[in-house]
Amino acid sequence: MSGGGSAPDGFGELLRSLRLRAGHTQERLAHTAGVSVRTLVDLERGRTRGPQRHTVQALARALALDTADRGDLERVAAFGRPRSRPAAVPSGTLPLPRDLGDFTARTQALAHLRTLAERPPGDWAPVAIVAGQPGLGKSAFAVHAAHCLAPHYPDGQFAVDLLGMDERPADPREVLSRLLRALGVSERGVPHETQDRTGLFRSLIATRRLLLLLDNAADEDQLRPLLPGRGDSLTVITSRHALAGLECAHRVDLTLLHREESVELITRIIGAPRVAREARAARDLADLCGHLPLAVRIAGQRLAVRPQERLGKLVAQLTREESRLDALKAGNLEVRAAFALSYRRxxxxxxxxxxxxxxxxxxxxxxxxxxxxxxxxxxxxxxxxxxxxxxxxxxxxxxxxxxxxxxxxxxxxxxxxxxxxDPAALVGARHRTARWMLSRATAAALHFDADHCRARDGDPDPATAPTGREAARAWLEAERAQWLWALHHAQAAGWHREVIDTAEAMHWFSDRTQHWEQWVEVFRLAVTAARALGSRAEEAVHLNYLAWAYNMCTYDHHAALETAAAALAAARECGDPLQMGWALGYGAGALKRLGRTGEAIAWLRDSAACHRDNTTPQGRLAELTTLNTLGVVLRETGHAGQALAIHRSSEAICRAGIPGQSPDLLAVYHAATLHHLGCDLAALARWSEAEAALSRALTAFEAADMPAWSEPARLDLGIALHHLGRDEEARTTLAAAHRALTELNHPRYAEAAALLDGLPDATA
Structure with a gap:
């Protein structure tokens, strides 16, 4: 227990100086504070040396004292209050551990505890819980906070290690005995039963202002007998457990350090000059420690005892994941040991x-x-x-x-x-997980299948299966890394049919999420699987999907052209006009983006010829796609009138409908055609007509939840609104488009930014 010493005689003198500084007479201060003039006179003359806390707080409020002055006044008053104390320091004294001189950060968490320390008097003594993962520095923070707050607790500060991670955590009955003896109770005066000890402990501290640090708590049952009841003492608890069952407690959240805080801790340990010489290495070191305070401290102290060693050397050691935990050890400080302590329990x-x-x-x-x-x-x-x-x-x-x-x-x-x-058990676990993930991913992706001819009832657990497109998309998004891993695992295991079936199920869903760069990976795996099975027809299909992904997802147009050419060769070998047409179309898209527009137009005309005589629903959709793409190339080469005519014919196909195709799919195709029409009309400076078409396209894309399609349409709508003189609407529309295109990593985000900058100043 800290605190103690002889009491100064200066309460009256301090009070008088504070009153005069505030410009109060004795009568005015007495009236404002709600005390009698006689009481105030006695206090200032030293006749009453230890006024009660409520009197001191009333005077502090009346004088409008700041935190420092209020603390000084309370400390001086506390020294003058009579209390029974043991004749000598008791054998059960529980001093605070040593504070860390290089303690870093935690300003917000400390402010939370300071708020509890400075709260007005209340009925119940506050309890604060500092919980969290191993290595966050909970104990170090609590000790530092106790030292910082010590002036607020003039009756002392106790610290007890509750041994919560030991095989036998501290018995609350024994802890209470130590606390009571620290409070001055003789060994013979300590009650036998735990409940009686708790009662005596609470009665003794009810009129005192103590800080109690209960470090490393095991659980709620261990803590409840140790908590004060009424009064103004503060209890700070640390634990690796959340202690969610502890009632009426304040929670102090410790997070990982920010990078600059991690670097600051390293700097305090090894010195600023050394960090300045290798600033980049210091940042990398903080990152490799995961900004976990224990790991950062260990790294710093390793360097501290090796003053000639470069930070970059330790960075290189930590970069190797297989030995990173080996390197994070300094003396008896070890990250692995901190984790093992929790793991063993x-x-x-x-x-x-x-x-x-x-x-x-x-x-x-x-x-x-x-x-x-x-x-x-x-x-x-x-x-x-x-x-x-x-x-x-x-x-x-x-x-x-x-x-x-x-x-x-x-x-x-x-x-x-x-x-x-067992290694065999781990292989089985991976196989089991991969098969389940592929089955769930395939069933979820088929919610977006345009043909509606494939069953969606293959989910491995119908009770938890996503129902409807929104839920299916949410699952596919959340588990993207897991089902992509499953595809790689399936390929390595030789499950080629499962890889192809999953990739095929993803085809229509990928069109709605073309901002996902992973589609290149998915369809490349499917191409490899088709080749392993010797299926040239499926190879052509997935080469076409891969060419699309190169074009639309990663903007690698050279790879797209090369892949489309491979798809065309495979489709010709199989005699598949549908895939030949798609390959020509995807190749044309790559050629156009590479600036080879003449070749692009020729490929598109050949693609349209492949699809023209294909009366299947798939053939009609392919023709519609080719016509739309041809119109875009014509418009961008200065032939907006021809483009408009082609897109009008595309719109007629959409309006007439395609037998066997769902209305939802045709609505998306119609929206894409409207977008093209709007851009054609804009190129012809027919801005009112362009605005109407673009608005309809945007509404349809938003209804279908297709951001990769809706945001370019929003950008083009903003351009039309600007040309119509509706600059405020244009500014709002372009700003929204810029935000979304940036998030999608879409190539047109810079165009949106430039257009926004070019708008007239709204405040002009």
Whole structure:
């Protein structure tokens, strides 16, 4: 317990100086504070040396004192109050641990605790919980906060390690004995029963102002007997558990450090000159430590004891994932050991889920993925994941039921796989997960299938299957990394038919999400699978899809042209006019974007010829696509009138309908044609007609939730509005288009920015 010493005689003198500084007479201050003039006179003359806290606080409010002056007044008053104290320092004294001189950041969290310390007197003593994952520096923060707040607690500060991660955490009965003895109770005066000890503890501190640090708590049952009841003492608890069952507690969130905070901690440990010489390496070092305070401190202290060693050397060591945890060790500080402490306390089912979840692809994972990898039920996986999140070993997403690892914790969990899991079991877990993911992904993607001729009832778990397009899209988006991993796994395992079927199911969905660069990867895998099966016809189909992806998703037009040529050769070999026409169309798109417009027009005319005699619904859609693309090339080469005529014929096809095709699909094609018509009319300076067509196209694309299509249409609409003199509408429309095109990484985002800059100043 800190605090103590002899009491100064200066309360009256301090009060008088503060009153005179504020310009108050004794009568005015007494009236404002609600005390008698006689009381005030006695206080200033030293006749009353230790006024009660409520009197001091009333005087502080009346004098409008700031935090520092209020604290000084309260401390001086506290020294004068009579209280029973032991004749000597008791054997049970519980001093605060040493504060860290290089403590960094945590300003907001400290401000939260300071607010509790400076709160007006209340009935119940506040309790603050500092919980979170291993390595966040919870104990270091709590100790630093206790030292900072010590002036607010003149009756002392106690610190107790509750040994929450030991095999036998501290018994609250024994902790209460130590606390009571620190408060001056003799050993014979400590009650026998835990409940009686709690009662005595609470009665003793009810009239005192103490700070109690309960470090490393095990659970709520251990803590409840140790918490004050009434009074103004503050209890700060640290724990690796969330302690969600602890009632009426304030929660202090510690997050990972920001990069600049991590670099600042390194700087405080090894010195500014050394960091300045290798500023980039210092930032890389912070990143490789995952901005986890323990890891950053270990890295800094490793460097501190090796003053000649360059930061870049440690960066190179940490870059190797397989040995990163080996390198994050300095003396008895070790990241791996901090994680192992929590891991050893896990129930077997939870430890299995933690290890197997490290196999999940992508930055986060769902309970379904964890259940598949762990070979358990979804219900049990959810329970284990929630337990792991409460222990700080997984981080829950704030909006959806998804979870993620800290990078270093994931490395630790991966290490445990090698130590605890049979290799054959891991192979089985990966196979099981990949097959389930491909089945779910295929069924979800078929919600967008334009032909409506393929079944969508192949989901591996109909009870949890997404229903409807919105839910299907949400699942495909959330699990994108996982089902893409499953495709790669399937190819490596030789499941070529599954790869092709999944990629084919994705075809129409990919058209709605063409801003996803991964489509190149998906269709390249399908091409490889088709070749492995010796299916030249399927190779032609997926080469065409791949050419589309190069053109529209990654804007690699040389690769698109080369791939379209390969698709054309495969389609000719198979005698497939539909795929020949598509290959010519995709090749033309690449040629146009490469500036070879004459060749592009020739390829498009050949494509239209391939489709003209194809009376199937697929042939009619292909012809519609080719005509629209031909019109675009003609417009962009200065033949807007010809383009308008071609797009009018495309609109007529849309209006007439295509037997066997869904109204939703035709609505999308009609919207694309309207967009082209709007651009043709704009090129002819027929701005009112252009605005009407573009507005209709935008509305249709938005209804279909196709941002890669709606945002270019929004940009063109903004241009039309500007030419119509409707600059405020144009500004709003162009600003929205610019934001969305930037998010989509669309090539036209710079055009939107330039148009916005060119608009007249709205304030002029």
């Amino acid at each position: 896990l129930p077997p089912a939870a430890s299995t889920v933690l290890r197997r979840a490290a196999l999940a692809a992508g930055p986060d994972f769902s309970p379904e993925t964890a259940a598949l990898l762990a070979g358990t039920t979804l219900r049990r996986a959810r329970l284990c994941i929630e337990d792991l999140a409460d222990r700080g070993l997984l981080q829950p997403h704030p909006e959806t039921e998804r979870y993620r690892f800290h990078d270093l914790l994931k490395l630790f969990a991966t290490e445990q796989l090698a130590d605890h899991d």
